[in-house]
Amino acid sequence: MAYQNLLLEQAESGIYVLTVNRPQALNALNATTLNELAQAVAQVAADAGARVLLVTGAGDKAFVAGADISEMQQLTATQAQAFSEQGMQVMHALEALPLPVIALVQGYALGGGCELALACDWIIASERAVFGQPEVNLGIPPGFGGTQRLARLVGRARALELVTTARQIKAEEALAIGLVIQVVPAAQLRDRGMAVARTIAAKGPVAVRLAKQAVQRGQDLDLANACAYETAAFALAFATTDQQEGMRAFLEKRAAKFSGG
């Protein structure tokens, strides 16, 4: 499918790269781009062979510099509600993909851009990355889930400080507070993302999916129910050929060949 403001490529078997491609506006998310993101996420979800999705932005300067301010300026309150809901749906759909989704952040990830990265399963940043929720500079709070996902990831106090001051932080600080899990030289960002994606793509796909779902769903449950969820996921894996192949391969001292069944 051809997109106006996105590039979606299957870089290698099972490894998709989704690039927000509006560099003239620092990849800002307007309604068209959000629509296309929803379609692209659905396209990846429909491919049973998809194993990993890498999300990034076009150009060196920005991952995504936020929701599109020129489009938001004229919105009425009800239109702003619809715009926020559209963004929320995209972030939820990305988060719900049954495969790991990794943000590769090479520059500004501000506002809706930080929120897009937060909706991915984890973030790898280049040394030049800058994160922030600058919405209060514009007289609005975050609207694509930033208050919630940021607080869940870095804690309430750090999230509140970032959201209420609009302070922008560099990659090293983002690493120190747990917003990103790794910082790499800018020139190595894509290679690092591809290397992680290849590692995951070689594992049992059903097991990877079950593990992602258990971590995600368990976070909204108390520990006993979350562990019960994990037990159900663990048991379900024993109905797969991947479990048989993975254990047989270990005992036969050879690499497993997973089929995803």
Ligand code: CAA
């Ligand atoms: N929306 C629309 N256009 C944007 C944009 C945005 N979020 N961010 C940058 N652009 C545009 C600029 O208007 C400019 O366009 P022109 O060349 O036509 O003038 C172009 O991208 C390049 O930007 P700058 O000239 O500003 O580049 P810079 O290097 O001087 O500054 C920046 C870079 C610090 C990222 C600055 O562009 C900036 O502060 N951008 C806005 C960041 C922001 O406030 N994001 C939050 C938006 S609100 C939001 O996201 C709400 C939500 O939660 C849903």
